Amino acid sequence: MDQGTANTSAETGAVTGGVNIMLRLEGLTLFLGMVMLYAAWDGSWLVFALLFFVPDLSFLAYLSDAKFGAMVYNAAHSYMAPVTLLTLGFGLASPLTLSIALIWLAHIGLDRALGYGLKYSAGFGFTHLGRIGRQKDA
Numbered sequence: 588m589d590q591g592t593a594n595t596s597a598e599t600g601a602v603t604g605g606v607n608i609m610l611r612l613e614g615l616t617l618f619l620g621m622v623m624l625y626a627a628w629d630g631s632w633l634v635f636a637l638l639f640f641v642p643d644l645s646f647l648a649y650l651s652d653a654k655f656g657a658m659v660y661n662a663a664h665s666y667m668a669p670v671t672l673l674t675l676g677f678g679l680a681s682p683l684t685l686s687i688a689l690i691w692l693a694h695i696g697l698d699r700a701l702g703y704g705l706k707y708s709a710g711f712g713f714t715h716l717g718r719i720g721r722q723k724d725a
Contacts, residue, residue, distance in 0.1 A: 600715075601715055601716060601718070602716060603717070607716060607717065610716060611699060611701075611702060611716065612700075613696075614696045614698065614700035615697075615699075615700035616696070617693070617695065617696030619696075621689045621696060622693050624689055625686070625689045625693065628682075628689065630686045634686060634690070635690055638687065638690045638691075639693065640694070642663040642691060642694050642695070643694075645662070645663035646660065646711075648660065649711055653709065653710050653711070654708040656711065657707060657708045658708075660705075660706050660711075661706055664695055664698060664703075664705060665695075665705065669687075669692045669695065670688070672684055672687060672691070673685065673688035676688050702714070702716050702717065702719060704716030
């Protein structure tokens with residue numbers, strides 16, 4: 588193994604085994620829970636469909652470079668902003684704010700369930716849940 592490969596491996600550690608399965612099941616639970624809450628909330632399914640993939644627009648940051656791309660992607664795919672929005676939505680009794688937060692959390696949950704974890708700056712395919720994409724088998 589050359590030095591470049593060793594550095595990349597050291598910089599992109601990923602959970603494995605039972606911990607990986609647990610994190611992916613947590614993602615599935617989050618997705619299903621948010622969809623069920625959205626249904627109970629009687630949110631518009633058209634709004635759900637229109638907004639569900641909006642966090643993936645963060646992929647565009649990879650056009651700049653991998654480090655910036657990972658930073659923007661992770662900001663759009665961490666729980667911090669949508670949970671803050673959820674809290675504000677409840678506190679301000681704002682249906683639209685609550686809807687956006689539920690949809691955003693559902694998106695993150697499905698991504699995690701499918702193995703799309705938070706990104707390392709080594710490249711889009713390097714996540715905390717393991718390698719993704721064509722290079723996974725390499």
